[in-house]
Amino acid sequence: MLHIYCPHCAEYREEDEFHCAGQAHISRPLDPEACSDEEWGEYLFFRKNPRGLHHELWVHAAGCRKFFNMTRDTQSYEIKEVYKIGEQPSVVAE
Amino acid sequence: MQKYSGFGLFKHSLTHHENWQRVWRNPTPKKKYDVIIIGGGGHGLATAYYLAKEHGITNVAVLEKGHLGGGNACRNTTIVRSNYLWDESAALYEHSMQLWEGLAQELNYNVMFSQRGVYHTCHTLQDMRSNERLVAANRLQGIDNEMVDAEQLQKEIPTMDCSKNARYPIMGASVQRRAGNARHDAVAWGYARAADALGVDLIQNCEVIDMEISDGKITGVKTKQYGVLKADRVGCVVAGNSGVLAKMAGIELPVESHPLQALVSEPIKPFLDTVVMSNHVHGYMSQSDKGDLVIGAGIDGWVGYGQRGSYGIIEHTIQAIVEMFPCTSRVRMNRQWGGIVDACPDASPIISETPIKNLFFNCGWGTGGFKGTPGSGNLFAHTLADGKPHPIAEPFSIQRFHTGALIDEHGAAGVAH
Numbered sequence: 055m056l057h058i059y060c061p062h063c064a065e066y067r068e069e070d071e072f073h074c075a076g077q078a079h080i081s082r083p084l085d086p087e088a089c090s091d092e093e094w095g096e097y098l099f100f101r102k103n104p105r106g107l108h109h110e111l112w113v114h115a116a117g118c119r120k121f122f123n124m125t126r127d128t129q130s131y132e133i134k135e136v137y138k139i140g141e142q143p144s145v146v147a148e
Numbered sequence: 149m150q151k152y153s154g155f156g157l158f159k160h161s162l163t164h165h166e167n168w169q170r171v172w173r174n175p176t177p178k179k180k181y182d183v184i185i186i187g188g189g190g191h192g193l194a195t196a197y198y199l200a201k202e203h204g205i206t207n208v209a210v211l212e213k214g215h216l217g218g219g220n221a222c223r224n225t226t227i228v229r230s231n232y233l234w235d236e237s238a239a240l241y242e243h244s245m246q247l248w249e250g251l252a253q254e255l256n257y258n259v260m261f262s263q264r265g266v267y268h269t270c271h272t273l274q275d276m277r278s279n280e281r282l283v284a285a286n287r288l289q290g291i292d293n294e295m296v297d298a299e300q301l302q303k304e305i306p307t308m309d310c311s312k313n314a315r316y317p318i319m320g321a322s323v324q325r326r327a328g329n330a331r332h333d334a335v336a337w338g339y340a341r342a343a344d345a346l347g348v349d350l351i352q353n354c355e356v357i358d359m360e361i362s363d364g365k366i367t368g369v370k371t372k373q374y375g376v377l378k379a380d381r382v383g384c385v386v387a388g389n390s391g392v393l394a395k396m397a398g399i400e401l402p403v404e405s406h407p408l409q410a411l412v413s414e415p416i417k418p419f420l421d422t423v424v425m426s427n428h429v430h431g432y433m434s435q436s437d438k439g440d441l442v443i444g445a446g447i448d449g450w451v452g453y454g455q456r457g458s459y460g461i462i463e464h465t466i467q468a469i470v471e472m473f474p475c476t477s478r479v480r481m482n483r484q485w486g487g488i489v490d491a492c493p494d495a496s497p498i499i500s501e502t503p504i505k506n507l508f509f510n511c512g513w514g515t516g517g518f519k520g521t522p523g524s525g526n527l528f529a530h531t532l533a534d535g536k537p538h539p540i541a542e543p544f545s546i547q548r549f550h551t552g553a554l555i556d557e558h559g560a561a562g563v564a565h
Contacts, residue, residue, distance in 0.1 A: 099402040128450075
């Protein structure tokens with residue numbers, strides 16, 4: 055069970071209140087019409103799957119319902135930091 | 149290979165079972181192989197066996213970083229079925245099912261394959277519709293699958309609450325009667341023993357730490373214990389760690405690794421002679437020959453390599469099981485564990501060539517890899533022997549995530565996805 059600090063509520067809450075929405079910092083192609091099939095496929099389906107540090111997008115679904123980012127170790131499950139959307143992580147995955 | 153039989157058992161009992169042959173050798177790796185298979189789980193060992201048996205390629209090594217069948221092969225809930233929706237999947241899983249049906253004889257190893265039926269219960273009208281669609285599709289594909297109503301279901305599974313008093317009353321179920329389960333360890337051990345007998349080298353405690361790639365072509369792998377081992381072709385069958393190996397090769401895979409949990413109860417008297425799955429209330433259960441209730445949960449939503457998941461997932465599953473089988477409410481749970489499953493966005497596996505020449509991946513089986521073991525090995529062996537995929541494996545190429553020809557099995561893949 056993860057114990058997660060919501061940067062919007064400024065409180066620790068149990069994992070049950072949150073939902074992981076996958077890899078963070080994915081930006082939509084600026085000109086989708088100009089994308090090749092490869093680029094569009096990469097954008098839709100290919101995700102980083104690291105054994106180690108990972109940046110994830112989370113939502114406090116049963117709380118403030120706001121999104122935020124998390125840097126987490128996928129091996130030890132240790133949460134390194136949480137930061138708001140638009141901010142950059144201080145602990146950076148390779 | 150020493151043949152196992154009733155007579156052999158009697159003969160060895162006269163010497164107090166002290167003279168059984170070792171089941172497989174423990175060889176030191178050669179410097180060069182025709183094919184190296186990374187991953188000594190069920191799928192990897194099956195691949196090695198079929199390479200040797202059907203394609204005559206015996207200069208093969210299986211590299212396993214731990215012990216044989218020590219990953220997801222010994223962590224799954226052993227369900228075997230072939231009632232998937234799309235023709236591509238039906239062909240794949242039915243190919244596997246037919247191999248299952250003759251497997252114990254073929255391997256001369258009792259894999260305890262038991263065709264006790266698998267029920268998918270329906271709790272809503274939408275459940276009923278989608279299961280009826282699945283049944284209709286399966287019949288067109290020549291695969292057995294049928295609907296039963298709640299009254300009939302109550303007769304077939306008396307311990308299940310099929311009344312209208314349940315929170316989510318059961319309206320009916322689809323059942324594949326040829327489906328069932330098997331002994332997970334025996335499958336890995338049976339394939340290992342048969343592959344070893346055909347000359348395949350099974351190298352345990354041998355971790356791959358890098359790949360030797362030059363000019364876009366793989367020439368071998370670097371291992372922690374034995375240095376560089378050369379190979380003409382390399383096949384990766386490492387389930388949850390596929391992403392880690394792909395990174396060594398410098399390629400990307402459309403898979404994410406998640407923890408998937410399961411649990412077993414204390415042994416109790418026989419009360420469930422089949423397998424019940426509910427996609428709606430989210431739990432599935434069977435009873436093992438020892439009497440334990442084997443219960444499968446869903447995956448954790450986040451990427452995890454830790455072979456353990458969160459408590460909330462198990463709690464949710466147990467609620468579902470107690471809802472369907474109120475008589476289990478005071479059964480105590482014995483053990484609980486997690487495995488790492490590599491899930492694809494369309495819930496179908498990848499059996500494919502890669503941008504690196506002579507490097508092949510068999511991954512993305514997600515939460516349903518056990519049932520695919522024989523078929524997966526059989527088709528992947530074909531891919532490794534010919535350098536191009538078998539017609540059944542062709543739609544399961546990595547390319548489908550670029551062309552858009554996905555094989556969406558989220559409905560049929562069941563509870564865990």
